[in-house]
Amino acid sequence: MHDLKLLRERPDALAAGMARRGKGDVHAPALARAAALEAERRRLIVAADERKAARNAVTAEVAALKKARQDAEAPMARSRALGEEIAALEAELAALEAALGDLLLGLPNLVVDEVPAGDETANAVVKSWGTPRPADEAHPHWVIAETLGLLDLPRGAKVAGSGFVAFRGVGARLVRGLMQFMLDLHTREHGYEEVWVPFVVNRQAMIGTGQLPKFEDDMYAVPGEGLFLAPTAEVPVTNLHRDELIDAGDLPRALCAYTPCFRREAGAAGKDTRGLLRLHQFDKVELVRYETPETARAALEALTRHAETVLERLELPYRRVLLAAGDTGFASAMTWDLEVWSPGTNKWLEVSSCSWYTDFQARRMNLRYRPAPGEKPRFVHTLNGSGLAFPRTIAALLEHHRQPDGRVRVPDALRSYLGADHLG
């Protein structure tokens, strides 16, 4: 959500910013319409406010007359007439603001200057870590996992459909171990507060972080309840402080949470569907930060390092990719993806997306802070990133640490959680 003042005073800047996302002027009609509605909105406010002021004056007259026990019928009639005009203007205003709100909620965030313009072909690898194991397409993770009995794809599909998986035995324990390992790392070494949150969220929360209204088709809805299965912990965790005014002394705040994530992936049928690459339900530990505008950029680097540390401890080669404007998510102003190397599929797999939302989400959530006593509230800057998503991490782990004897070496960091140094 953008500041209406920006729409009014710098519509060109808004349009230019949207254009950097590389999809031509797709937002130009909405911007033009929003600007027109905004002008009309002000006209209606002025008209309505004038009449309200008049009514308030008339009402005071009535009170004075009544107190003096005099006839007040004339001002009462005037007030009634004003009331009807006000009601008509307000009805018009409400309809207009609803339309304007819909338009504004559908406009993406502006990216910051250091984000390259263009589509995903302009994405830039800014960092690499580790030595990727040569491609070994004979041993993709789904083969390794089924051979070792970690994963039961057919039975997952049996109970919920394709895109839902069952882990078994040591595989299930691996999931639990990853959850504990990641939460321990972020809480003990990176200073995050662990939270455990609802896995379903209401519509307002989904609007707050930007999933709605635009991406409703990708979400699982709970019929009749007005609820959605959380597509990422970003939604329940970031919305925890919705509609709050935070003391500056309480910033920054760093929260981390494990949650399952549910995504319909409505437009993705047939793409990367083997094994653990793309699921309707998966697990993730998420990092969320509330920052001031001054600290937010540095916090994005810090949060991304926290996610990278997970990969380093798991001894998995990865690279950091700065997303170009056109590939940057709807609500994000800047995103670094972390991609882990998957020798079994000969691909880099996205396992984390670390984003800085500037004040875009905070406006939608009405999440503010007071910089100093006596100063006016400002919107908080929000950030989040996976630290990490489990399935692709597991895929890379199995493929990368597979030994010639077919067993999988467990990295040191994970051994105490699994109680074993090998799988299989």
Add this chain to the structure above:
RNA sequence: GGAGCGGUGGCCGAGAGGCUGAAGGCACCGGUUUGCUAAACCGGCAUACGGUGGUAACGCUGUAUCGCGGGUUCGAAUCCCGCCCGCUCCGCCA
């Protein structure tokens, strides 16, 4: 699911048709006093959206806001209806 009670500013808490953007307190800010701190005293202290003046910080001004949405009324924090949330009790339940 049923019954009762409640939701007021950053926080606590009065108010029960007009004099209430809202008493009082806490917190916070400025000042007086003070060896320092504390205390005491004086003053200040909501937000949003408009209009207007200023490069701006901000000033002046209007409107709205007492959980949300409707209604009654010349006028609603206050009365009525619906909804949401919280607490207590009952029922059901892992």
